Amino acid sequence: MGKSDVDVRPAAAAEAVAKHEPPPSPATSPATPAGTTDERLHEVDVVVDRAAEAARAFRLLDQQQVDAIVAAMARAGIRAAAELATLAIEETGFGVFEDKVVKNYVATEFLSDYLRDKRSVGVIEEDVERNIVRVAEPIGVLLAITPVTNPTSTVLYKAIVAAKTRNAIIFRPSPYAIRSCERSVAVLREAAEAVGMPLGALQVVPDAAHDVTHYLFKHPGVDFIWVTGGPKIVALANAAGKPGLSVGPGNAPTYIHHTADIPGAVVDILISKTFDASVICPAEQTCIVDDEVYDEVQDEFLRMGAHLLTGEQVGQLVQFAFGDGDKVNMAALGQPAAELAARSGFSVPPLTKILLAPLPADLEQLASHPLLQEKLMPVLGLVRSPDVPHAVQVAVLVTEHGGLGHTSAVYARDAAVVDLFAASVRTGRILVNAPTAVGALGGVYNNLTPTFSLGCGTWGGSVTTENVNYEQLLNIKTVSHRRTPSQWFRVPSNTFFNAGALDNLRDLDCEVAVVVTDAANEARGVTDMVRSKLRTSHVHVFSEVVPEPDEETIRRGVAMLEKTQPDLLVAVGGGSVLDAAKAMRLFFEHPDRRLEDLTVPFLDPRKRMADFPREPHTVRLVAVPTTSGTGSEVSPAAVVTVGERKETLVDYCLVPDVAIVDPLLTLSMPESVTLDSGIDALTHALEAVVSIFASPYTDAFCVQAARLIFDALPRVLDDPADLAARTDMANAATLAGLAFSNAFVGTNHALAHAVGARFHIAHGRANGVFLPLVLRYNAELPTKFMPAPGYSAYIAPQKYAQLGRVVFGGSDPAESRRRLFEGVEALLDRLGMPRSLQELGVDEQEFEQALPTLAMTAFQDLSNRTNPRMPLLKEIVELLRTGFVGGRVDAH
Ligand SMILES: NC(=O)c1ccc[n+]([C@@H]2O[C@H](COP(=O)([O-])OP(=O)(O)OC[C@H]3O[C@@H](n4cnc5c(N)ncnc54)[C@H](O)[C@@H]3O)[C@@H](O)[C@H]2O)c1
Ligand SMILES: [Fe+2]
Numbered sequence: 033m034g035k036s037d038v039d040v041r042p043a044a045a046a047e048a049v050a051k052h053e054p055p056p057s058p059a060t061s062p063a064t065p066a067g068t069t070d071e072r073l074h075e076v077d078v079v080v081d082r083a084a085e086a087a088r089a090f091r092l093l094d095q096q097q098v099d100a101i102v103a104a105m106a107r108a109g110i111r112a113a114a115e116l117a118t119l120a121i122e123e124t125g126f127g128v129f130e131d132k133v134v135k136n137y138v139a140t141e142f143l144s145d146y147l148r149d150k151r152s153v154g155v156i157e158e159d160v161e162r163n164i165v166r167v168a169e170p171i172g173v174l175l176a177i178t179p180v181t182n183p184t185s186t187v188l189y190k191a192i193v194a195a196k197t198r199n200a201i202i203f204r205p206s207p208y209a210i211r212s213c214e215r216s217v218a219v220l221r222e223a224a225e226a227v228g229m230p231l232g233a234l235q236v237v238p239d240a241a242h243d244v245t246h247y248l249f250k251h252p253g254v255d256f257i258w259v260t261g262g263p264k265i266v267a268l269a270n271a272a273g274k275p276g277l278s279v280g281p282g283n284a285p286t287y288i289h290h291t292a293d294i295p296g297a298v299v300d301i302l303i304s305k306t307f308d309a310s311v312i313c314p315a316e317q318t319c320i321v322d323d324e325v326y327d328e329v330q331d332e333f334l335r336m337g338a339h340l341l342t343g344e345q346v347g348q349l350v351q352f353a354f355g356d357g358d359k360v361n362m363a364a365l366g367q368p369a370a371e372l373a374a375r376s377g378f379s380v381p382p383l384t385k386i387l388l389a390p391l392p393a394d395l396e397q398l399a400s401h402p403l404l405q406e407k408l409m410p411v412l413g414l415v416r417s418p419d420v421p422h423a424v425q426v427a428v429l430v431t432e433h434g435g436l437g438h439t440s441a442v443y444a445r446d447a448a449v450v451d452l453f454a455a456s457v458r459t460g461r462i463l464v465n466a467p468t469a470v471g472a473l474g475g476v477y478n479n480l481t482p483t484f485s486l487g488c489g490t491w492g493g494s495v496t497t498e499n500v501n502y503e504q505l506l507n508i509k510t511v512s513h514r515r516t517p518s519q520w521f522r523v524p525s526n527t528f529f530n531a532g533a534l535d536n537l538r539d540l541d542c543e544v545a546v547v548v549t550d551a552a553n554e555a556r557g558v559t560d561m562v563r564s565k566l567r568t569s570h571v572h573v574f575s576e577v578v579p580e581p582d583e584e585t586i587r588r589g590v591a592m593l594e595k596t597q598p599d600l601l602v603a604v605g606g607g608s609v610l611d612a613a614k615a616m617r618l619f620f621e622h623p624d625r626r627l628e629d630l631t632v633p634f635l636d637p638r639k640r641m642a643d644f645p646r647e648p649h650t651v652r653l654v655a656v657p658t659t660s661g662t663g664s665e666v667s668p669a670a671v672v673t674v675g676e677r678k679e680t681l682v683d684y685c686l687v688p689d690v691a692i693v694d695p696l697l698t699l700s701m702p703e704s705v706t707l708d709s710g711i712d713a714l715t716h717a718l719e720a721v722v723s724i725f726a727s728p729y730t731d732a733f734c735v736q737a738a739r740l741i742f743d744a745l746p747r748v749l750d751d752p753a754d755l756a757a758r759t760d761m762a763n764a765a766t767l768a769g770l771a772f773s774n775a776f777v778g779t780n781h782a783l784a785h786a787v788g789a790r791f792h793i794a795h796g797r798a799n800g801v802f803l804p805l806v807l808r809y810n811a812e813l814p815t816k817f818m819p820a821p822g823y824s825a826y827i828a829p830q831k832y833a834q835l836g837r838v839v840f841g842g843s844d845p846a847e848s849r850r851r852l853f854e855g856v857e858a859l860l861d862r863l864g865m866p867r868s869l870q871e872l873g874v875d876e877q878e879f880e881q882a883l884p885t886l887a888m889t890a891f892q893d894l895s896n897r898t899n900p901r902m903p904l905l906k907e908i909v910e911l912l913r914t915g916f917v918g919g920r921v922d923a924h
Pocket of ligand 1: 581705
């Protein structure tokens with residue numbers, strides 16, 4: 033697991049293999065690398081074939097059978113822990129027997145405890161809330177490379193994890209630990225096969241030839257390469273072009289901050305650094321100590337049995353262990369401290385635990401020191417650090433010398449120091465107040481997942497920084513069931529309607545009221561009417577609203593509210609006034625919000641970025657419409673003109689608290705305003721009814737609104753003083769408003785917004801030009817459907833038919849739809865509404881010039897999001913062109 037694996041064996045393997053790069057072969061067997069007999073490779077093919085067959089059989093086993101196999105393997109491994117430890121020492125010539133036993137226990141007992149309740153077969157997770165099911169499948173045939181440092185524990189661990197995941201596994205052990213691997217496998221296989229593990233699921237290819245390793249790397253029968261080794265074998269495995277998981281070497285720094293528990297830290301590090309004589313990749317390699325406690329820490333180390341190396345001894349050690357270029361001397365690995373000293377040419381007391389090597393604090397000198405690298409021997413570098421930033425820099429430097437992605441540790445009571453260390457060091461594991469060697473394996477000093485495969489992240493050539501376990505050895509399929517989000521129907525808390533409804537103002541408690549209106553309404557005496565009905569005498573008036581109100585007007589309004597500090601706003605007027613009042617309340621209550629942040633476009637209102645306030649209102653808003661069209665008195669929208677553009681604020685926090693729909697106030701509307709706003713209301717109903725957000729709730733409102741408008745609007749035209757007709761229109765506009773407040777509108781509005789702003793055409797009038805065209809457009813078979821989970825079958829034509837049947841009758845859906853479309857045509861004609869932009873006085877040349885921009889503006893309009901079919905840009909151009917010359921609805 034340490035770098036030594038590479039330097040000692042896999043490095044050589046890497047070089048050998050690099051020289052014999054076989055040509056890529058898509059055939060069932062890879063091409064024969066030079067230097068290896070066909071016969072030997074044929075034997076390897078047989079091993080792989082058996083593994084593949086076993087994998088197929090393994091896939092048929094259920095969770096219970098798999099868990100029985102895992103349990104049998106773990107039990108056998110535990111019983112053989114000491115035997116395997118003995119063999120490992122005997123074969124590799126290094127390490128500590130007692131610690132190798134511990135490693136074998138971690139690889140069996142700890143692992144099986146961790147795996148006990150884990151699901152690894154079939155459905156392993158059901159997320160009912162998100163409607164997602166996860167199904168685990170095996171990978172197939174794993175090729176495992178195992179290191180000389182943990183020659184039995186890594187084999188036990190990988191074999192058990194492979195069984196848990198129903199994968200067949202082929203081991204390629206370190207050439208220095210073949211017997212250890214073979215014996216471990218034999219112990220496990222016997223136990224596992226006795227309880228049903230398929231034959232061939234657990235095999236060893238003991239051949240030391242590097243060509244064979246490379247042959248296996250490229251073998252088409254091998255599905256996954258799982259390497260534990262040094263950087264060269266990791267790079268080689270990653271270059272094999274197969275999925276894999278490679279974990280590389282470590283070079284763990286550990287930092288003792290002056291707030292640490294020093295005696296505790298020293299014992300921890302001694303436990304860890306002597307563990308298996310340090311032949312384990314997460315072991316501490318360099319200890320950084322704050323200047324103010326350096327002497328104390330060093331004394332404590334010495335008191336506990338460490339030996340401080342002299343400069344000369346450091347030189348001898350370096351010469352012995354690292355004297356031979358970049359290769360580590362095998363004889364230096366994993367020996368007791370006294371033995372290592374003796375082999376290096378000096379002597380220390382026989383029971384010495386570790387050798388401390390003082391290293392320079394200067395970063396440049398430190399970077400070139402031979403003992404900065406990983407030392408798989410009981411040798412610990414010591415660096416004196418003047419401050420925390422320096423200590424962190426040293427830790428980073430250490431990891432950059434072969435330990436990126438692996439492990440580091442910090443001892444401190446100061447949480448800020450731990451946070452800084454964790455944020456700065458690029459290692460997959462950062463252990464706090466715990467030893468690294470035993471700690472990183474998981475389950476002993478912490479809740480890390482037990483493993484012998486420590487992911488080193490992309491820094492170390494791995495796809496993960498996790499402690500690798502069964503989850504990374506599965507193909508997990510996500511079965512994602514269709515999810516239709518819930519919908520809503522939100523309305524103001526109170527709506528009062530019919531003639532005289534304005535009297536309800538008398539019931540409102542308030543101290544200070546502000547009436548928001550425009551000059552025309554004030555001139556008509558509307559303000560006085562309101563004032564006379566309010567309970568308070570503190571009534572202020574803001575009558576500066578202009579049609580299509582701009583940001584400046586809103587700002588002035590807010591300033592006025594700040595001065596008067598009202599608890600009630602009464603907005604009386606057309607859509608322009610109501611919208612202005614909604615925006616004024618928003619920015620008065622939340623001066624920190626910015627219009628531009630709240631009007632960010634969105635694809636899905638539930639996921640949008642605009643961050644509207646969620647707090648309850650401090651000011652109540654009463655909306656009293658004097659036109660019958662916009663529905664603004666109940667809607668969550670407010671349109672604000674910003675420079676040349678119209679921006680829409682949309683959020684339910686904008687909905688007025690009370691709507692008072694009193695038709696008496698609409699009697700004074702001039703004919704043009706009456707008709708334009710009436711057609712706007714009809715367009716709301718006919719767009720909301722086919723919207724992708726339409727629901728039975730909104731449909732009900734659309735149908736009734738349309739029925740009332742078709743009937744009442746001609747009557748109002750004939751007799752503007754007809755209160756019954758005015759009442760129907762007032763109610764219809766509010767009903768349509770309730771519908772589009774929840775279902776929203778569509779492409780008709782997108783076109784009207786663009787054209788209206790560009791050519792200064794009243795909103796309702798522009799809607800009227802496009803209404804017949806958009807009805808026909810939505811009733812056709814769409815070129816492109818709108819992706820919307822709540823709108824599956826394309827039902828816009830049926831929805832028109834349903835509404836048509838209620839309003840106009842008809843014996844079949846096509847007939848009802850035809851009657852509706854004809855009814856729209858007839859109404860527009862009866863009202864004398866302009867039927868084309870041309871008729872509205874738009875110049876042809878000007879129109880053609882504006883067309884590309886118009887089309888793009890309309891395309892980007894939010895209203896399109898809820899249209900039943902997705903309008904293509906070229907279709908929008910077409911609709912605009914037809915709107916220019918005027919078009920008639922075909923009978924459908
Ligand atoms: N918030 C929404 O949900 C929503 C929906 C659609 C449209 N709008 C917006 O509403 C505005 C259009 O509103 P509108 O159609 O009500 O027109 P409007 O408020 O702009 O009023 C048009 C004109 O009619 C006058 N007027 C209003 N009521 C009158 C009455 N009873 N008697 C005599 N004159 C009267 C006004 O003083 C104004 O001069 C646009 O800015 C549009 O973008 C908002
Ligand atoms: Fe509208």
